[in-house]
Amino acid sequence: MGRxxxxxxxxxxxxxxxxxxxxxxxxLSSSVPPIHKExxxxxxxxxxxxxxxxxxxxxxxxxxxxxxxxxxxAVYSDADRHAKHVHDADEAVHIxxxxxxASYLNASAIVTAALETQAQAIHPGYGFLSxxxxxxxxxxxxxxxxxxxxxxxxxxxxxxxVAKTMMSAAGVPVVPGYHGEDQSVLLLQAxxxxxxxxxxxKATQGGGGKGMRIVHSESEFSESLAxxxxxxxxxxxxSRVLIEKYVSQPRHIEVQIFGDKHGNVVHLNERDCxxxxxxxxxxEEAPAPHITSEFRxxxxxAAVNAAKAVGYESAGTVEFIVDTLSGDxxxxxxxxxxxxxxxxxxxxxxxxxxxxQIRVASGEVLPLQQDQIKLSGHSxxxxxxxxxxxxxxxxxxxxxxxxxxxxxxxxxxxxxxVGKGDAVSVFYDPMIxxxxxxxxxxxxxxxxxxxxxxxxxxxxxxTNIGFLKTLANHxxxxxxxxxxxxxxxxxxxxxxxxxxxxxxxxxxxxRVGAALAAAAISTTxxxxxxxxxxxxxxxxxxxxxxxHEYSRILHFDWKPxxxxxxxxxxxxxxxHGKLGDYTVEGHKLEKICITGKQVESDSHEYRLHVNNKxxxxxxxxxxxxxxxxxxxxxxxxxxxxxxxxxxFDTSDELSGEHRSSGGQHERNQVQTPGAVIAPMAGRVVKLxxxxxxxxxxxxxxxxxxxxxxxxVVQAPVEGWVRGCKIEVGxxxxxxxxxxxxx
Ligand code: ADP
Ligand code: ADP
Ligand code: MG
Numbered sequence: 152m153g154r155x156x157x158x159x160x161x162x163x164x165x166x167x168x169x170x171x172x173x174x175x176x177x178x179l180s181s182s183v184p185p186i187h188k189e190x191x192x193x194x195x196x197x198x199x200x201x202x203x204x205x206x207x208x209x210x211x212x213x214x215x216x217x218x219x220x221x222x223x224x225a226v227y228s229d230a231d232r233h234a235k236h237v238h239d240a241d242e243a244v245h246i247x248x249x250x251x252x253a254s255y256l257n258a259s260a261i262v263t264a265a266l267e268t269q270a271q272a273i274h275p276g277y278g279f280l281s282x283x284x285x286x287x288x289x290x291x292x293x294x295x296x297x298x299x300x301x302x303x304x305x306x307x308x309x310x311x312x313v314a315k316t317m318m319s320a321a322g323v324p325v326v327p328g329y330h331g332e333d334q335s336v337l338l339l340q341a342x343x344x345x346x347x348x349x350x351x352x353k354a355t356q357g358g359g360g361k362g363m364r365i366v367h368s369e370s371e372f373s374e375s376l377a378x379x380x381x382x383x384x385x386x387x388x389x390s391r392v393l394i395e396k397y398v399s400q401p402r403h404i405e406v407q408i409f410g411d412k413h414g415n416v417v418h419l420n421e422r423d424c425x426x427x428x429x430x431x432x433x434x435e436e437a438p439a440p441h442i443t444s445e446f447r448x449x450x451x452x453a454a455v456n457a458a459k460a461v462g463y464e465s466a467g468t469v470e471f472i473v474d475t476l477s478g479d480x481x482x483x484x485x486x487x488x489x490x491x492x493x494x495x496x497x498x499x500x501x502x503x504x505x506x507x508q509i510r511v512a513s514g515e516v517l518p519l520q521q522d523q524i525k526l527s528g529h530s531x532x533x534x535x536x537x538x539x540x541x542x543x544x545x546x547x548x549x550x551x552x553x554x555x556x557x558x559x560x561x562x563x564x565x566x567x568x569v570g571k572g573d574a575v576s577v578f579y580d581p582m583i584x585x586x587x588x589x590x591x592x593x594x595x596x597x598x599x600x601x602x603x604x605x606x607x608x609x610x611x612x613x614t615n616i617g618f619l620k621t622l623a624n625h626x627x628x629x630x631x632x633x634x635x636x637x638x639x640x641x642x643x644x645x646x647x648x649x650x651x652x653x654x655x656x657x658x659x660x661x662r663v664g665a666a667l668a669a670a671a672i673s674t675t676x677x678x679x680x681x682x683x684x685x686x687x688x689x690x691x692x693x694x695x696x697x698x699h700e701y702s703r704i705l706h707f708d709w710k711p712x713x714x715x716x717x718x719x720x721x722x723x724x725x726x727h728g729k730l731g732d733y734t735v736e737g738h739k740l741e742k743i744c745i746t747g748k749q750v751e752s753d754s755h756e757y758r759l760h761v762n763n764k765x766x767x768x769x770x771x772x773x774x775x776x777x778x779x780x781x782x783x784x785x786x787x788x789x790x791x792x793x794x795x796x797x798x799f800d801t802s803d804e805l806s807g808e809h810r811s812s813g814g815q816h817e818r819n820q821v822q823t824p825g826a827v828i829a830p831m832a833g834r835v836v837k838l839x840x841x842x843x844x845x846x847x848x849x850x851x852x853x854x855x856x857x858x859x860x861x862x863v864v865q866a867p868v869e870g871w872v873r874g875c876k877i878e879v880g881x882x883x884x885x886x887x888x889x890x891x892x893x
Contacts, residue, residue, distance in 0.1 A: 204276030328395025440631025
């Protein structure tokens with residue numbers, strides 16, 4: 152690329168001020184992470200790369216490419232025409248329709264796009280084609296640099312049995328077990344007996360937790376084996392399995408490794424990813440809590456040995472399972488790509504791993520040698536997902552009506568591929584953003600994590616932010632007392648409790664939240680009136696005059712966090728006083744006097760004086776599915792309400808909590824006991840039931856697939872299937888009635 156190109160000028164212009172700022176920060180305080188020194192940007196051999204991915208990882212790779220003056224090419228599907236990654240790239244190429252199989256997994260379309268745009272290299276990101284040895288091979292054949300390891304290493308590590316055999320040979324500890332070719336049932340049974348129960352059966356081609364079964368005793372073995380083989384055959388087209396000792400209280404600790412084309416391999420320390428749901432990580436941290444530097448050194452060396460054994464190049468992760476009872480660690484698998492959670496390693500080492508990937512792909516030697524790699528402070532990553540926590544963390548889809556992440560700084564990173572107004576679709580991963588924080592030590596980083604989660608505002612679809620906040624506040628997590636059963640173990644503390652008795656169960660803070668929302672809305676609508684537009688919720692002129700005060704009742708329906716419970720109606724009387732003040736009263740709510748206003752017009756921020764206390768809050772209103780929604784963030788709390796159709800209730804009835812608020816109630820209730828309802832939006836991939844057949848409670852009716860996961864929808868009661876009009880391949884939305892069991 153020429154000197155005069157935009158990207159190059161960008162580096163020159165931006166490098167200096169950042170460098171000074173970095174120096175000032177370091178001089179003023181030691182509480183900043185070892186951030187990347189942008190003054191040291193050296194140009195790289197590769198001039199143009201194509202990023203074969205989407206979302207936050209595509210955006211993240213482009214950021215580093217731009218820093219290095221490397222031109223970027225994005226690829227996109229029909230669903231992503233207006234996506235952030237397309238916008239951020241220098242060029243973008245359309246590669247197919249929305250389903251990943253026809254676009255982001257379409258290797259030949261991607262390679263063609265690279266050839267046409269003259270990209271020298273392809274960065275695969277994670278997921279999609281990142282661990283496809285055929286794709287790596289295809290790139291090589293076409294003379295394109297694949298920014299990852301050689302295809303042989305991908306292939307070897309993609310087979311759990313081959314990987315384990317190679318690792319044992321290289322002296323890397325593996326979980327005691329059997330990973331041979333002979334798959335006869337008798338032999339497998341004998342091996343399980345030898346290993347000793349409990350054992351874990353795993354599909355050799357497995358991934359994402361599929362084809363895995365825990366077996367507790369000899370009598371269960373053959374049945375579990377058959378079902379693991381069936382699942383594996385269906386998912387990976389291969390029924391081979393391996394058997395290993397089931398570690399009962401494990402931690403998941405992984406090591407970031409890096410290799411170059413000159414045979415050098417280093418590790419960049421470990422990450423702890425023990426906190427998982429559905430076998431998937433949600434909070435990761437570096438370094439791992441409660442390990443000694445001697446353990447770090449040993450596990451790091453084992454990872455380097457593992458990488459050397461397969462002739463590794465580029466970024467990789469060696470996953471280990473650590474037995475918390477014995478302290479032993481075992482090789483579990485190797486992920487031959489950059490990992491979602493790589494930023495925590497960047498935060499504690501001060502390195503930019505994507506920059507390392509680009510340099511190594513260009514043929515440079517590793518930027519640092521092992522003894523130059525430092526570890527400083529502590530970092531957490533929380534994955535913010537569009538998901539329904541109370542429904543067992545099922546993925547959700549929808550529109551981001553409001554997206555306001557915390558302010559980024561040298562200690563706070565937000566990686567996201569979406570913004571306000573964007574959709575989280577059923578086609579791809581439901582991750583909205585990654586929040587990455589750094590602190591001088593674990594407790595400082597945890598305080599920051601909690602604080603940033605509190606400030607992370609999203610509305611329009613369900614997210615796991617509330618859950619993550621509770622998790623970050625949990626005493627056992629604060630103590631670093633983590634293992635892979637953490638969420639299961641502390642479920643009662645972590646998950647919102649469904650309400651039993653509606654009215655009594657409304658927390659006082661929710662009533663106050665509703666009062667604050669009512670007051671804030673009143674200040675906005677008074678302003679919008681002045682500006683000649685109609686208020687959002689006050690869509691009536693109705694009110695009545697009492698000594699020159701206006702008084703009106705506002706109805707809210709509270710959406711408790713605990714999911715599928717009925718909305719709880721709340722009624723508030725707001726009286727607009729002569730001095731621009733508001734008095735809010737409600738059932739079981741003492742009169743609150745509120746003054747104050749929006750910080751700026753069109754802003755979501757409000758400064759209110761509540762009973763002589765001054766507070767800040769954020770309020771967002773939006774329409775969705777014919778319903779008005781109100782989201783309020785105040786202190787550590789996030790309240791969510793909907794507004795029923797306006798009822799001009801001028802009576803004095805404030806105990807309106809028993810009023811029926813019509814349609815929305817029904818929407819949120821399970822209609823009849825026999826209704827089979829889609830718990831998430833998705834595509835029907837298998838249909839077991841047909842009209843007229845008899846099913847038992849718990850029988851599989853159909854399988855829904857969305858965002859990389861399959862979910863089996865079961866019969867809620869025993870009976871005959873009726874009214875089923877669903878077909879395989881059909882897309883259904885959340886809460887659709889699929890059929891009835893009579
Ligand atoms: P996948 O390819 O599906 O990610 P892994 O082999 O990485 O499969 O295992 C996924 C998860 O299953 C691990 O993170 C860990 O929680 C659990 N697990 C794997 N092996 C064992 C084992 N031997 N004992 C106990 N838990 C295990
Ligand atoms: P004026 O212009 O004389 O103050 P408005 O009818 O325009 O009277 O009301 C001023 C603002 O007061 C409205 O825009 C609205 O925000 C608020 N308001 C009106 N009626 C009510 C009510 N019943 N409860 C709370 N606030 C109200
Ligand atoms: Mg794994």
